[in-house]
Amino acid sequence: MTDTTRDTAFALTRRTMVEACAATAAVTGLGIPGAGGPASAAPAPGDPAPQMMPMRLTVNGTPHDLILDTRTTLLDALREHLDLNGSKKGCDHGQCGACTVLVGGRRINACLTLAAMHEGDAITTIEGLGTEAALHPLQAAFLHHDGYQCGYCTPGQICSAVGMLAEVEAGWPSHVTGDLTAKAVLTDAEIRERMSGNICRCSAYPNIVAAIRDVAGIDL
Ligand code: FES
Ligand code: FES
Numbered sequence: 001m002t003d004t005t006r007d008t009a010f011a012l013t014r015r016t017m018v019e020a021c022a023a024t025a026a027v028t029g030l031g032i033p034g035a036g037g038p039a040s041a042a043p044a045p046g047d048p049a050p051q052m053m054p055m056r057l058t059v060n061g062t063p064h065d066l067i068l069d070t071r072t073t074l075l076d077a078l079r080e081h082l083d084l085n086g087s088k089k090g091c092d093h094g095q096c097g098a099c100t101v102l103v104g105g106r107r108i109n110a111c112l113t114l115a116a117m118h119e120g121d122a123i124t125t126i127e128g129l130g131t132e133a134a135l136h137p138l139q140a141a142f143l144h145h146d147g148y149q150c151g152y153c154t155p156g157q158i159c160s161a162v163g164m165l166a167e168v169e170a171g172w173p174s175h176v177t178g179d180l181t182a183k184a185v186l187t188d189a190e191i192r193e194r195m196s197g198n199i200c201r202c203s204a205y206p207n208i209v210a211a212i213r214d215v216a217g218i219d220l
Contacts, residue, residue: 055119059084060128070116074108075099077115078125086126086155090199097198100156100163101125107163109197126155129162138162141211149202157198161212164194168216186216 043049050069057064059082066081075092078084078101090098092111099110102124130136138158141147148154168184176193177184184190191209200208 053116055116057082057115057118057123058121059123060125061122066115068115070114072115073111074101074113074115074118074123075110078110078123084125084127087159088152088155090152090156095199096153096156097160098153098156100160100198102159102163105163105166107160124159126159129158136162137215138211141214142208145207145211145214146204147207147211148200148204153198153200153202157195157200157208160195160198161215164191165212165216167194186213188213191216 050071052067053070054065054067057066057077059078064082066077068077068081072081073092075087075089078087079089087101087110088098089111090096092099094109094112097109100107101110102108103113103118103121105122105124130139135143136158138161142154142158147157165186168186168190171183173180173184174190174193176189188209191212192205195208195212
C-alpha cells in the first residue's frame with residue numbers, strides 16, 4: 001500500500017467514524033433538526049449527508065419510534081438505539097449467527113438487514129423469549145446442559161434454535177434430510193446441519209445439540 005493509499009484509507013475510516021457518531025448523536029436527540037437538540041457539526045465537503053428516517057420498530061411486543069440513518073442495520077438499531085444488547089455483534093458480516101433474532105417467527109441475521117426494512121414486523125430478541133422467573137424452554141435447556149462457556153454466541157444460538165424448530169415443525173427439509181417427502185426426524189446430524197449458521201468459538205456444540213434435542217417435540 002502506498003503512502004497516498006494509506007492516507008486515503010485512514011481518511012475514509014475516520015470519516016466513517018464521524019458519520020456513525022453523528023447518526024448516534026442525532027438519534028439521541030442531540031443533532032436532528034427539529035429534535036430539540038443543538039445542530040451537529042457541518043459535514044466535510046463532499047461527505048454524503050446521512051438520510052434520516054422516522055420508523056416504528058416493534059420489538060418484543062413494544063413499539064419504539066426512532067429516527068435513524070437509513071443505513072442503520074437492525075442489529076445496530078437494537079443494540080445502539082434500543083439498549084437491547086442481548087443480540088451480539090460477532091462478525092457483522094452474516095458469518096457467525098451471534099446476531100440472530102426472530103422476525104415474524106423466522107430467524108434472520110440482524111447484521112445483514114436494515115432497520116428501515118422492518119417497520120410493522122414483529123421482532124423478537126433474546127430479551128423477549130423468556131423472563132428470569134419463567135425461562136423459555138430452550139433457555140432452560142441451555143442452562144441445564146451447560147450449552148455455553150463464554151456465552152457470547154448463546155442469545156443467537158437460542159433464537160436460531162427457536163426458529164429452526166419452527167422450520168422443522170413446518171416440514172422444511174435440510175441438506176441432510178433423507179426423505180424429502182416426510183417430516184424430518186430431528187437427529188443430531190439434522191440439528192448440527194440446521195444450526196450450522198451459528199458458530200460457537202468455545203465449541204460448546206455437544207451441549208448445544210443436547211439442549212436442542214431435549215426441547216425438540218415440545219410445543220413452543
Ligand atoms: Fe451477524 Fe455475525 S454478527 S452473523
Ligand atoms: Fe463462547 Fe459460544 S459459548 S462462543
